[in-house]
Amino acid sequence: MQRGITLSGFRKNKGVVWILPAFLFLVVIIYYSMFFTFDLSTASWDGLSPVREAVGLKNYEKLFGDKVFWKCLQNTLVYLVVTFVVQNALGFIFAVILHSDVRLPTLFKCLIFIPTILAPATMAPVFRLLFSPQGLLQSIFNFLHLNITVDWLSRPDTALFVLMSVTIWEFTGMSFILYYAAMSQIDAEVLEAAQLDGAGNLRTLWHMVLPGCRGTTVSMGMLSVIGALKTFDIPYLITTGGPMHATEFLGTYIYRQGIRQSHLGYAAALSVILLVLAVAGAFLTNKANAKEG
């Protein structure tokens, strides 16, 4: 009897073997690392000495008084809002135009998507040159006799905007391709009918196409929240978080504290906060979506 129950229980649940390989792999790499980080965040360790000194919640206390930490959060928030809005607006407009009657659509599609496939690491030297006084932008301004000096990367008030424009350059292709795919599934006849009824282009876009792509917008929102919190390559490679932490993000700050300065306990505490924010962000976007949808 006992045996029968477990057997049928197993039969009912044997579907789990399909997901176990992936799940166990994630547990070994990701959950192990998370646990390791939680553990480390209550210690003081330089990575070399054989003993870790337990310091309780001291690392977390330090964090709340750390101005750079708050600067990172502020930068992340600005970066998230600006890149999300601009990148998706551009992606949406490109998708609308390329679904209309224009010449050479494939050429334009490729030109917009190429930035997405090029590594930030490969492009970083290019952007450092482009936004320097020796770069192409400066030549164009000089040619037009505009009195503008391109020193934006070395100024704390402009560097973040340069990085945001690089991010937008890099990822418009992704939002474009997702909007483009979503628009292919909107019924063309319904749109034509609306247009026959005298609805103008802008009205059709606003009232039919944009709501029709809602799923894409929400998914992009969730990816943007996670992406903004994960930001590392672009600021690290172009400005290394400077000047004066003006482009510091949690990712670059954790790297600076942990890998560069060997404050591993403090870096771990920052990592825990980052992780909590990312999970909360993803959860909230998801929940907001469920409520409306």
Next chain:
Amino acid sequence: MLEIRTKRGKVLLQLLLILMTIPYIVPLIQMVAGSLGGRGFQNYKAVWDTGVVPVFFRNSAIISAGVILLVYIFNMTAGFGFSKMRFLGKEVYFWLILVALTLPEVILLTPLFVTFQHLKMYNTFLAVILPQTALQMPFTILLTRNFLNGVPDELMEAARIDGANTVQSFWSIVLPLTKPIASAVIVLTLINSWNAYLLPLLFLQSPDKQTVTLLPQFFQGEFTNDQTKILAAAVMTAIPEITAYLCMQKNFERGMSAGALK
């Protein structure tokens, strides 16, 4: 999508498209123009003569192939399990996988660094392949599950009535149907693993193991900040990537439309 009847309107729309695309080309022009500064094509020759470019490319190819293979296997089985199988705690497992989607890779650095040194895996390809796979898998599983949710369960029922077991129907019914989503998954995984910077930077120390994303840094050491050669190296890295994308462009677009992120 837009309905434009007049000739003038069509010209204006085309013009708008061209104007909007220009900013996307400017950095590419800068890259090529910069790489030809100073000694012109000699820059390319100098970069090529170091002999490291093919090595870095080979390493990136090995790592990407490894990640794609692992992601594909884990992803297909798990996507199928989550979409078509019933088992206890399915939602919990799924959420635990989604939490991993939010994980920033910088968090992995210290734990994996310590562990890989213990296991003598430091400075091996596996030290990059394994964490890369773990980072990419959650998103592809989400895509694949969504795609398979759109495949009617009746197909599997019919196969079962014909006497096929789960493995057989997975192999001969589900796998062939997943081609569109598989190509999207492969292209996305390829882009991400080819472009990965942080993990190779930290876990691959010797130049014979490093990847193309570390080339600019390598040449910064080699040519003491001669920007023209660093940009020449960037162009040489970009060209094969762009070519590969152009070859896969049609498939990729079809895959993305096939149900990703609806």
